[in-house]
Amino acid sequence: MVxxxxxxxxxxxxxxxDAARRVFLQCGVSHTSLEKIAAxxxxxxxxxxxxxxxxxxxxxxxxxxxxxPFVDRVVFDADDExxxxxxxxxxxxxxxxLADEPKTRETIEIVAFKCEYVDExxxxxxxxxxxxxxxxxLTQAYxxxxxxxxxxxxxxxxxxxxxxxxxxxxxxxHWLGGGPESPFRRDAEQxxxxxxxxxxx
Amino acid sequence: MVxxxxxxxxxxxxxxxDAARRVFLQCGVSHTSLEKIAAxxxxxxxxxxxxxxxxxxxxxxxxxxxxxPFVDRVVFDADDExxxxxxxxxxxxxxxxLADEPKTRETIEIVAFKCEYVDExxxxxxxxxxxxxxxxxLTQAYxxxxxxxxxxxxxxxxxxxxxxxxxxxxxxxHWLGGGPESPFRRDAEQxxxxxxxxxxx
DNA sequence: CTATTTACATACAACCGTGTTTGTATAAAC
DNA sequence: GTTTATACAAACACGGTTGTATGTAAATAG
Numbered sequence: 001m002v003x004x005x006x007x008x009x010x011x012x013x014x015x016x017x018d019a020a021r022r023v024f025l026q027c028g029v030s031h032t033s034l035e036k037i038a039a040x041x042x043x044x045x046x047x048x049x050x051x052x053x054x055x056x057x058x059x060x061x062x063x064x065x066x067x068x069p070f071v072d073r074v075v076f077d078a079d080d081e082x083x084x085x086x087x088x089x090x091x092x093x094x095x096x097x098l099a100d101e102p103k104t105r106e107t108i109e110i111v112a113f114k115c116e117y118v119d120e121x122x123x124x125x126x127x128x129x130x131x132x133x134x135x136x137x138l139t140q141a142y143x144x145x146x147x148x149x150x151x152x153x154x155x156x157x158x159x160x161x162x163x164x165x166x167x168x169x170x171x172x173x174h175w176l177g178g179g180p181e182s183p184f185r186r187d188a189e190q191x192x193x194x195x196x197x198x199x200x201x
Numbered sequence: 202m203v204x205x206x207x208x209x210x211x212x213x214x215x216x217x218x219d220a221a222r223r224v225f226l227q228c229g230v231s232h233t234s235l236e237k238i239a240a241x242x243x244x245x246x247x248x249x250x251x252x253x254x255x256x257x258x259x260x261x262x263x264x265x266x267x268x269x270p271f272v273d274r275v276v277f278d279a280d281d282e283x284x285x286x287x288x289x290x291x292x293x294x295x296x297x298x299l300a301d302e303p304k305t306r307e308t309i310e311i312v313a314f315k316c317e318y319v320d321e322x323x324x325x326x327x328x329x330x331x332x333x334x335x336x337x338x339l340t341q342a343y344x345x346x347x348x349x350x351x352x353x354x355x356x357x358x359x360x361x362x363x364x365x366x367x368x369x370x371x372x373x374x375h376w377l378g379g380g381p382e383s384p385f386r387r388d389a390e391q392x393x394x395x396x397x398x399x400x401x402x
Numbered sequence: 403c404t405a406t407t408t409a410c411a412t413a414c415a416a417c418c419g420t421g422t423t424t425g426t427a428t429a430a431a432c
Numbered sequence: 433g434t435t436t437a438t439a440c441a442a443a444c445a446c447g448g449t450t451g452t453a454t455g456t457a458a459a460t461a462g
Contacts, residue, residue, distance in 0.1 A: 003409055003458035012409085028317030030231030033449055046411050049451080113326055116229030117314040125314055125378045127385075152399070159395040162385075166392070167364060169371030177326045184328075184363075191367070194360040198353070198399060204428035204439050213439085234419055247441050250421080 013051045016041045017062050025106050029059060029115040056120050066107035071130040073097055076137045083145035087138065088196040091168060095188045098175065109176045135165045145199075152201050160199055167195055214252045217242045218263050226307050230260060230316040257321050267308035272331040274298055277338045284346035288339065289397040292369060296389045299376060310377045336366045346400075353402050361400055368396055 004012065019041035023032045034055055038045045052058040074093050080086040098105045117125040127135075142157035142164075151160070171191060174184040184191075205213065220242035224233045235256055239246045253259040275294050281287040299306045318326040328336075343358035343365075352361070372392060375385040385392075 003407095003456085003460095005459065006408090009409060026319070028231065028319040030229065030317055031319065035449075044411050045450090047409075050408090050410060054451085113318040116231055116317060118227070118229040118232065125380075126383070127375060127379060155395070155399060159392070160399075162388070162392055163368060163396055163399070166368045166371030166375065168367075169374055170367030170369065171371075173370055173374065174328060174367065178328060179326075182327070187363070191360070191363055194356070195364050198356060198361075198364070204426085206429065207438090210439060236419075245441050246420090248439075251438090251440060255421085 009051075012041070012043060012047060016043065016048055016051060016058070017065055020058050020062050021066075021103070021106055021110065024059070024062070024110045024114055029055070029110065034058075059115070059121075063107060063111065066104050067111070067130070070097060070104050070108070071133070074134070076141045078140075078144075080144075081148075082150065083141045083148065084150050084196055084200055087141050087145075087164070088192060090137075090141075091164075091192045091196070092189060094168065094172070095175065095192070098172070099185075105176070108172070112173060112176055131165075134168075135161060138164055142199075150201055151199055155199070164195065210252075213242070213244060213248060217244065217249055217252060217259070218266055221259050221263050222267075222304070222307055222311065225260070225263070225311045225315055230256070230311065235259075260316070260322075264308060264312065267305050268312075268331070271298060271305050271309070272334070275335070277342045279341075279345075281345075282349075283351065284342045284349065285351050285397055285401055288342050288346075288365070289393060291338075291342075292365075292393045292397070293390060295369065295373070296376065296393070299373070300386075306377070309373070313374060313377055332366075335369075336362060339365055343400075351402055352400055356400070365396065 016037065020032070020037045023036050023040050027036065032055070034045050034048050037058070038048050041047070048058065052061060074090050074097075076083075076090050077086045098108065111124075115121060139158055139161040142151065142160045145151050146157050151157070171184065171188060175182065175188055178184050217238065221233070221238045224237050224241050228237065233256070235246050235249050238259070239249050242248070249259065253262060275291050275298075277284075277291050278287045299309065312325070316322060340359055340362040343352065343361045346352050347358050352358070372385065372389060376383065376389055379385050
């Protein structure tokens, strides 16, 4: 067969990853055979086994391909004069990305609903390092808000941060789980604003 | 082979369901063969196919076996003089059940982390009817709290209810996902109290 | 320009897992 | 006391999936 150049090979690699995402989303990771992925990518299993050792490695590659840029896109502005507004913006950005970027949304949906956390995926069940950083950033932002006297009295920044962390986790889950017509998806922005407003002094 | 009486047959049926829960939890639903379940239950696949049409039906039976009593156990006292305390009690009850009743905890862990929502499970991805009832009950409880002037001014009961709903969803996920030594599991009670306290006028 | 490596496609062997079918001893029905 | 239905066990047939091994044409190295 026509052998490809390095650039063309990299393109087929990305095609395989894209195909894997589509099939994972539709069939679930476990019920997806490499044959299905290969067919969806327009190649044979030979190509898949050339680029990836097995389905597990392909899954992790697909995950990195989309979630790594995701965590980088949600940032907290450190020298904001209103840290609460910064938190609100960061939270809204999460759901904007989910709404606007199919690749990220589909990957998160796969990780949340289309795979089983056993064996090699078991370590991913708990709080990922990216999520821990997010929680840490939240705590720092709330601490800055407290320093400026923006928070309700009687609450600690850490408690507010974990509460927001749980809120975000739950909202992402229901945002994705409900489908495009979900009321949670429709009202997400309003819910984020209400959540942050509840913290303001 | 020694044929069983109706009562003995029902016992083997429950044994199969228990075995399915154990194997599902360890291997994930997709990677669990009926042979594994049968072996764990001390029977053969013949017994499994006698009581259930296939793995899917067994999965739903296992799910009903544990989640139906779960939703009934979390109740909101309608004529409480402090509806916010009633909400707090109900939320705490959720995590008490998760902590104290392995069957319920394992089943929730399976549906949260050990199965893929495709095909026949796809409808379960969204908000279940039990969860909708929970959200409705939350809204009513917050409405009663508002009527007694217990809530912070400027927030609607519906907004508080959805916020609490997301909080609970996120906390359950992280409570389960972190394992027995999770800080979220350790601090769940405190987080619930802080969450409710934030709402009080 | 030759040799080697690359980037796959194709073919092969082995193993599960599933659903069904058949067998069978006993409980229950009459 | 037969008969029948029950509650399984055991055996069978089948397709699907995996990993690997082999083939191969072109790109790249030398």
